Amino acid sequence: MIDLEVTPWREAAACVQVTHEVSFFPESDDLAGISRAKAVCATCPVAAECLTWAIESNQTEGIWGGHTPKERRTIRRRWLEEVKKAS
Numbered sequence: 001m002i003d004l005e006v007t008p009w010r011e012a013a014a015c016v017q018v019t020h021e022v023s024f025f026p027e028s029d030d031l032a033g034i035s036r037a038k039a040v041c042a043t044c045p046v047a048a049e050c051l052t053w054a055i056e057s058n059q060t061e062g063i064w065g066g067h068t069p070k071e072r073r074t075i076r077r078r079w080l081e082e083v084k085k086a087s
């Protein structure tokens, strides 16, 4: 469960409006399920905030900010490199 005090952007999330027919935790080989979740994320006004949160908190499961875990691993690796360079 996401803490809304920590993630206030969640109140505006598109995924809170969708039915349970769309899972944001599809299996990695469920390409149709992944596409459905990504389609919702594509309409989400807080997708950038969601992705940032998922990268920084190292969410390893589910679709966040329109990205799969594999896609986020690449983004997180680059982000960690930037953090390292800046310190």
Ligand code: SF4
Binding pocket: 010, 013, 014, 015, 016, 024, 040, 041, 042, 044, 045, 046, 047, 048, 050, 051, 063, 064, 065, 066
């Ligand atoms: S980007 Fe996707 S997972 Fe994140 S809040 Fe928006 S709809 Fe939900």
